[in-house]
Amino acid sequence: MEKGLILYPCYFDAKLMRKEGRRVPKEQAVFAPATPDIERALASCGVKYRREKKSHPSWWWKHEGRVIAECEGPKTELLSKVASELKKISPKTPPRK
Template identity: 50%
Template sequence: MERETGKVLYPCYFDKDLKRKEGRRVEKTLAIKKPDTKSIAKAASKLALKYKTEDKTHPSFWIEKSGRVVVEWDQPKESLIKKIAETMKED
């Protein structure tokens, strides 16, 4: 999967304990406590999306080695984030 077609997702996008200005990208009702790359990858797998995990950090949370998931997606990133969040919330 090439980086140009993939959308990068960090666990902080789905963290219920963070405020929007701290990096959360979903509404509180879709956010979960302590998200990680495994839960994002599991949701992507359930949605039959191609993905890969990377040992990278979010620029704002560089000290935390949370990782990231690159998902192959050719539509707007916000729609992917919402689908992943809904799928993670179901589990």
């Protein structure tokens, strides 16, 4: 099995609570992140990655996919870098009620 850091879109979703799967602070999260957005963020950080058609275990019915980043170092640092790039790429506003 190849090593890598697994990133799911729910890690960066501002509408989710921490216990629902969000891994970054609410201020760094974006609304409705998609796997291609995460790929662009990783590419702009210079991190190699590959995409898989797998779902997060808690959200198995969504079929959003996941990205495996080939990166050394702590996952929290990578999450922070990707979150800041996602803010630049897709500064989506919250949906109106």
